Amino acid sequence: MSWEIQGNLIEVCSCNSSCRCVLGPAEPDRGWCSGALTFSIERGQSDGVDLSGRAVLWLIDLPHDFSRGEGTVRLYVDDGADEQQRAEIEAIFRGQKGGPGEVLASLVSKWLPTETAPIAIQDGGSVSVNVGGVGNAELNAIKSGDGQATAVVNPPVLGLISINRAELARGDGSKFAAPEMREWESGGHGSVSPFAWSGG
Numbered sequence: 001m002s003w004e005i006q007g008n009l010i011e012v013c014s015c016n017s018s019c020r021c022v023l024g025p026a027e028p029d030r031g032w033c034s035g036a037l038t039f040s041i042e043r044g045q046s047d048g049v050d051l052s053g054r055a056v057l058w059l060i061d062l063p064h065d066f067s068r069g070e071g072t073v074r075l076y077v078d079d080g081a082d083e084q085q086r087a088e089i090e091a092i093f094r095g096q097k098g099g100p101g102e103v104l105a106s107l108v109s110k111w112l113p114t115e116t117a118p119i120a121i122q123d124g125g126s127v128s129v130n131v132g133g134v135g136n137a138e139l140n141a142i143k144s145g146d147g148q149a150t151a152v153v154n155p156p157v158l159g160l161i162s163i164n165r166a167e168l169a170r171g172d173g174s175k176f177a178a179p180e181m182r183e184w185e186s187g188g189h190g191s192v193s194p195f196a197w198s199g200g
Contacts, residue, residue, distance in 0.1 A: 004197065005045075005092070005196075006195060007195065008194055009040075009163065009193045010190075011035065011166075012189060013035035014028070014032075019191075033064070036176050037059075041056070050085075051085055053080075055078040056075060056093055057076040058093055059178055060072065069109065074181060075093055090114050097200060100195075118130075126138070126141065141169045149167045149168075151166060152165070162196070162197060165194065168191050174186035
């Protein structure tokens with residue numbers, strides 16, 4: 001049951017910059033919130049299955065804010081994953097193997113069937129994620145006048161999933177449309193956060 005993964009969380013949501021849920025319970029800009037959390041796994045393993053280089057999209061619709069949960073979620077595992085990798089990734093991100101994934105799963109009242117899709121991630125100053133047939137995330141880092149990243153450190157909500165730094169970005173142009181889920185476009189919020197998770 002032991003596992004560990006590390007990489008980057010690339011996140012956009014329907015709210016304006018910056019997402020107030022990061023700081024705790026808050027009313028979303030539109031009264032509801034939809035988010036796309038792409039986990040780019042740089043290195044990792046689960047029960048001996050190598051997960052390095054894999055990616056998963058955690059797509060969620062919420063009737064309120066993150067802290068109140070009641071979300072509808074569908075996972076998209078990148079189509080380069082083999083059957084074992086997909087099974088381990090699905091178990092981690094549905095909270096079946098403990099750790100931060102279990103916290104995420106506590107927000108979910110309805111799971112839709114997991115799908116596979118090509119997930120292309122590019123990071124060349126700006127960050128983009130394209131999930132074939134589902135949507136795309138476009139993030140442009142928010143920086144200070146001298147080029148330093150603008151970041152939220154020790155954000156309460158992200159801290160619950162063992163993330164202590166989120167580098168803020170504009171997510172304008174990001175949009176997602178998945179079967180049985182709300183179609184939405186980002187109001188501007190985006191962030192990139194390093195993560196290191198483990199369980200078991």
